[in-house]
Amino acid sequence: MHAFKTVRGQFITLTAIAILAGAAGASAAPAAKTDAKAAEASAITAPVARVNGVDITKAELERAKKIILSRNQMGHASMNEEMAKKVEEAALNQIIAKELLYQAGKKLEIKDLDKKVQEKVAENKARFKSQADYEKALKEMDLTDKEVETFTKEDMVIGNLIETKIVANTKITDEEAKKFYDDNKDKFRREESVRASHILVGADQNASPEDKKKAREKAEALLKQLKGGADFAELAKKESSCPSSAQGGDLGFFGKGQMVPEFEKASFALKPGEVSDVVETQFGYHIIKLAEKKDAETVPFQEAKARITQFLTQQKVQKGIGDYVEELKKKGKVEILAR
Numbered sequence: 387m388h389a390f391k392t393v394r395g396q397f398i399t400l401t402a403i404a405i406l407a408g409a410a411g412a413s414a415a416p417a418a419k420t421d422a423k424a425a426e427a428s429a430i431t432a433p434v435a436r437v438n439g440v441d442i443t444k445a446e447l448e449r450a451k452k453i454i455l456s457r458n459q460m461g462h463a464s465m466n467e468e469m470a471k472k473v474e475e476a477a478l479n480q481i482i483a484k485e486l487l488y489q490a491g492k493k494l495e496i497k498d499l500d501k502k503v504q505e506k507v508a509e510n511k512a513r514f515k516s517q518a519d520y521e522k523a524l525k526e527m528d529l530t531d532k533e534v535e536t537f538t539k540e541d542m543v544i545g546n547l548i549e550t551k552i553v554a555n556t557k558i559t560d561e562e563a564k565k566f567y568d569d570n571k572d573k574f575r576r577e578e579s580v581r582a583s584h585i586l587v588g589a590d591q592n593a594s595p596e597d598k599k600k601a602r603e604k605a606e607a608l609l610k611q612l613k614g615g616a617d618f619a620e621l622a623k624k625e626s627s628c629p630s631s632a633q634g635g636d637l638g639f640f641g642k643g644q645m646v647p648e649f650e651k652a653s654f655a656l657k658p659g660e661v662s663d664v665v666e667t668q669f670g671y672h673i674i675k676l677a678e679k680k681d682a683e684t685v686p687f688q689e690a691k692a693r694i695t696q697f698l699t700q701q702k703v704q705k706g707i708g709d710y711v712e713e714l715k716k717k718g719k720v721e722i723l724a725r
Contacts (some may be wrong), residue, residue: 435478436721437485442478449528450477478722486714487707488540491547503539510538552706556699563694567687574685577642581678582653583618583635588627589670605664605671612661618675627670639680649674 430448433441451473465473496502514520524530567574585608589601608625612618619634626635642650649672652665656676665672 433723435482435723436719437482438489438718438720440485440489442481442485445528446481447474447477450481452527453477454480482715482720483711484540484544486711486718486720487544487547489718490714491543494543494546494550496542496546499539499542502542503535506538506542507535510534548703548707552703552710556702556706558695558698558702560691562698563691564687566694566698567690571684574690576680576683576685578654578682579639579641579680580653580656580676581639582637582656583622583633583675583677584628584630584637584649585618585622585626585635585673586628586669587625587671591668602664602666602671605673609661609664609673612673618661635675636677639678 430443430445432444434444434447435442454473454477511517511520514523524534585605587601587605587608589598593601604625608621611621619636622631622635625631628635630637640653642654644650645653646667646669648665648667652662652672653674653676656662656674658676658678660676662672662674665674
């Protein structure tokens with residue numbers, strides 16, 4: 387279920403999948419350095435919270451903060467004191483939620499879990515261009531291969547829990563979807579659009595006056611062929627310099643604001659079946675044929691229903707996870723220690 391995957395990513399940001407996916411796409415925020423190695427080693431293993439007797443260490447908190455900063459493309463230097471406090475609070479809340487969900491998830495059986503963990507680890511490694519890039523990412527995130535396996539296992543256990551306890555019990559009725567549609571009709575407004583094909587005789591903006599003259603003359607000659615009965619699509623395939631030539635010049639549907647002004651004005655002025663005169667834009671000289679025009683309208687409910695259902699499902703699952711975490715907190719014992 388797509389909604390589950392989207393929501394799950396918002397709640398479980400400290401797993402191997404999240405770490406490696408982020409590291410594969412961008413460099414992590416650099417770790418702070420200090421000469422006081424011994425003091426740092428002692429401080430980093432100190433617990434900052436305890437969840438049902440399981441310690442969450444300073445190292446885990448720092449790693450979580452680093453992931454948040456990396457994902458938001460922020461660095462420690464760019465944060466003021468208030469921002470730093472918010473990042474730390476968010477990171478700690480995420481670790482606590484993850485630990486609560488993991489502890490609950492371990493009570494559910496997953497067949498061939500270890501095998502699935504290894505397969506997922508291999509899949510994550512494959513996201514990197516090379517083994518060296520993978521090892522570099524691990525170093526930047528202060529991770530070992532063993533920790534990656536641990537986080538991957540946690541992700542699968544938590545994912546199975548969410549799927550079983552929340553997603554499977556999340557339903558959106560037709561009445562709920564229709565109510566959302568009726569309450570938000572402005573969000574389902576579709577503006578006027580047209581479907582057009584074109585033939586482009588390319589002429590760069592920096593082309594010489596002579597080259598532009600030749601390009602326009604060619605476009606005029608092609609227009610004359612069309613007026614003489616030549617097939618538009620065949621001529622586009624043969625003569626147009628636009629990649630759309632492969633489709634006979636077909637550009638599909640587009641609305642206002644999607645094309646350069648000169649092209650847009652000419653296209654929307656045509657009636658279906660009509661062919662324009664030569665139109666000059668920054669790309670060269672165009673001949674446009676309008677295939678179809680759609681008036682502005684509100685998207686019908688049946689057409690929007692699937693997207694509405696997915697959106698509402700995502701919202702319900704997100705709330706369900708949050709509520710479930712709060713329930714686990716009440717039933718368990720979460721201690722916030724000195725940070």
